[in-house]
Amino acid sequence: MADATTHTRTTFLSRWGQILRDVARRPSGAIGLFLVGLHIIVAIISPAIVPYDFKALDSSLILAPPDADHWLGTDALGRDVFTRLLLGGREALLVCALAIPLTMIWGGLMGVYLGLRGGWVDEVAMRLVDAFLALPGILPLMVFVVIFGAGNEVLIPTLAFFFGIPVIRVARGATHDVVARDYVLAARARGHSRLSIMRRELLPNTLDTLMVEGAMRLSWMLLTFSSLSFLGFGVAPPTPDWGQSISEARVYMSLAPWGVLGPMIALSSLIIGVNLTADALAKTLGIDRSRKAVV
Amino acid sequence: MLALLVRRLALGVVTVWLVSVIIFAGVEVLPGDACTVVLERDAQGEVLENCRKNLGLDRPAFERYIDWASGAAHGDFGVSADGQTKISKEVALRVKNSILLAAGALSVGVPLAIFLGVIAGLARDRFADIFVSTAAIFAMTIPEFVSATILVLVFSIWLGWLPAVVLTPADAPALEFWPEFIPATIVLTMVMVAHIMRMVRSSVIEVMSSEFVQMATLKGVPYGRIVLRHALPSALLPAINVVALTVAWLLGGVVVVEVVFNYPGIGRMTIDAISDRDLPIIQALVMLIAATYVLVNLVADLASMLLNPRLRTLRMRS
Numbered sequence: 001m002a003d004a005t006t007h008t009r010t011t012f013l014s015r016w017g018q019i020l021r022d023v024a025r026r027p028s029g030a031i032g033l034f035l036v037g038l039h040i041i042v043a044i045i046s047p048a049i050v051p052y053d054f055k056a057l058d059s060s061l062i063l064a065p066p067d068a069d070h071w072l073g074t075d076a077l078g079r080d081v082f083t084r085l086l087l088g089g090r091e092a093l094l095v096c097a098l099a100i101p102l103t104m105i106w107g108g109l110m111g112v113y114l115g116l117r118g119g120w121v122d123e124v125a126m127r128l129v130d131a132f133l134a135l136p137g138i139l140p141l142m143v144f145v146v147i148f149g150a151g152n153e154v155l156i157p158t159l160a161f162f163f164g165i166p167v168i169r170v171a172r173g174a175t176h177d178v179v180a181r182d183y184v185l186a187a188r189a190r191g192h193s194r195l196s197i198m199r200r201e202l203l204p205n206t207l208d209t210l211m212v213e214g215a216m217r218l219s220w221m222l223l224t225f226s227s228l229s230f231l232g233f234g235v236a237p238p239t240p241d242w243g244q245s246i247s248e249a250r251v252y253m254s255l256a257p258w259g260v261l262g263p264m265i266a267l268s269s270l271i272i273g274v275n276l277t278a279d280a281l282a283k284t285l286g287i288d289r290s291r292k293a294v295v
Numbered sequence: 296m297l298a299l300l301v302r303r304l305a306l307g308v309v310t311v312w313l314v315s316v317i318i319f320a321g322v323e324v325l326p327g328d329a330c331t332v333v334l335e336r337d338a339q340g341e342v343l344e345n346c347r348k349n350l351g352l353d354r355p356a357f358e359r360y361i362d363w364a365s366g367a368a369h370g371d372f373g374v375s376a377d378g379q380t381k382i383s384k385e386v387a388l389r390v391k392n393s394i395l396l397a398a399g400a401l402s403v404g405v406p407l408a409i410f411l412g413v414i415a416g417l418a419r420d421r422f423a424d425i426f427v428s429t430a431a432i433f434a435m436t437i438p439e440f441v442s443a444t445i446l447v448l449v450f451s452i453w454l455g456w457l458p459a460v461v462l463t464p465a466d467a468p469a470l471e472f473w474p475e476f477i478p479a480t481i482v483l484t485m486v487m488v489a490h491i492m493r494m495v496r497s498s499v500i501e502v503m504s505s506e507f508v509q510m511a512t513l514k515g516v517p518y519g520r521i522v523l524r525h526a527l528p529s530a531l532l533p534a535i536n537v538v539a540l541t542v543a544w545l546l547g548g549v550v551v552v553e554v555v556f557n558y559p560g561i562g563r564m565t566i567d568a569i570s571d572r573d574l575p576i577i578q579a580l581v582m583l584i585a586a587t588y589v590l591v592n593l594v595a596d597l598a599s600m601l602l603n604p605r606l607r608t609l610r611m612r613s
Binding site: 136140230231243272279 | 309313321445452554569577588
């Protein structure tokens with residue numbers, strides 16, 4: 001008894017619910033979503049289930065091997081490795097979960113606007129984008145952290161700003177693909193303002209590309225965040241973080257390899273999970289990213 | 296063709312100029328200057344003013360930008376914030392070391408990536424492709440410091456085959472970095488092979504399903520000849536730009552790998568300068584890396600234009 005008026009009108013949520021189910025039906029998407037889901041669940045419930053205090057030092061148990069009390073042994077300060085492993089992804093997930101929407105909003109809106117606007121504004125802005133893309137990846141972030149500190153209130157906007165710049169390019173490209181279509185022309189002929197054309201015609205039609213881009217950027221942002229933290233420009237101790245744990249535990253890994261293995265597996269599985277999900281999403285939506293060189 | 300060439304060159308120049316403005320303006324806007332960093336707590340009153348006068352920081356920003364930019368254009372970046380190091384000299388040493396590392400990774404990585412990409416593309420969705428493509432996803436996504444740590448754990452600590460860190464000083468001749476630079480080269484090669492291979496794979500798939508390959512098949516050209524003579528030349532063209540991005544990345548941004556293996560290249564010099572807040576060195580290195588990026592991409596675009604007539608029409612590449 002399908003009602004003709006309701007089945008043609010798919011809501012935003014029902015469409016993305018369907019896409020999510022399609023993603024989960026692909027092997028890579030299923031593995032990816034499982035890994036990401038697992039990490040999110042652990043990140044949320046870990047403070048309630050960890051066996052020890054993450055900053056409790058025990059000088060009698062330095063670099064102790066795994067046993068019944070400390071499942072993954074202890075680190076150089078006698079802290080429980082398992083506890084710090086469970087808590088170690090929270091900061092990365094929190095920062096990236098907040099920074100990615102900001103990235104996509106600023107990069108996406110800017111790119112769509114420039115794609116529609118064209119002319120000298122577009123030309124000047126794109127030269128600036130080119131110049132910013134030439135700046136070497138992680139270095140500007142480190143400079144900001146050294147000068148303003150590594151707090152989340154610094155990291156989130158800085159990450160969002162620099163990650164948004166390649167997004168401008170992608171969003172602008174996606175806009176160019178639709179801006180010459182008849183429905184945009186019709187909207188122009190009806191005398192709609194730029195803002196209204198962006199909101200009603202361009203954003204809905206570039207959304208798929210932007211969602212895939214956002215998922216991909218998320219995996220790179222997690223990588224960047226953990227690299228910063230590995231290099232000592234991230235979360236301040238004693239807050240547990242995988243990148244930082246790996247950097248600490250590397251030093252004595254010939255004596256106590258259990259210190260590095262856990263965080264390495266956890267971090268890699270999170271980033272691979274996000275990447276597989278993004279890949280499956282791209283295939284589901286029919287967007288081929290491998291043809292584009294990574295910037 | 297000529298108009299396009301001129302436009303592309305002009306774009307490169309404009310980008311480098313904008314980068315220099317962004318870097319200079321960035322350092323101006325951020326709090327602190329070379330004097331407050333060197334003097335630390337003493338940075339106040341007369342001492343601070345004298346220091347600024349000595350370094351010429353009391354002059355207007357525009358004047359200093361002109362000085363800095365014209366110096367940089369001649370390869371002279373002045374002295375470090377503490378006045379101890381002549382930046383150009385130290386940078387030259389590090390550039391040599393970074394080139395060594397990049398050359399090692401490229402000479403192994405590019406042929407390997409092309410080989411694997413072609414194999415995967417020809418065997419699309421069959422075992423070889425699934426195996427290579429999955430391995431590539433792992434190589435691309437696992438953080439460099441994780442793969443480096445695994446490498447050291449297995450091959451240096453457990454098996455004792457490779458040295459774990461570089462102990463050779465920065466000014467040693469290139470040959471002395473053997474065999475210490477091998478582990479760093481392996482990690483970099485893995486990442487770049489994955490990126491280039493994916494590009495080659497999808498390019499091979501596209502060309503193999505194109506009409507001219509179908510035509511060659513139908514008129515009975517042997518498979519090996521189709522692949523080598525018809526498909527590969529056009530399939531490998533798009534790879535030029537990815538290889539260029541990889542070269543730029545290798546010459547500039549391999550901070551993590553250089554730190555992990557204690558390799559004295561550009562990346563480690565930059566991070567040391569950032570930790571020391573040595574603004575003149577940071578400015579010089581970021582400028583240098585960005586200029587390399589622009590130059591390498593420019594060369595790649597020109598090479599593609601030369602090799603691919605379809606790119607020679609006057610149409611803007613976005």
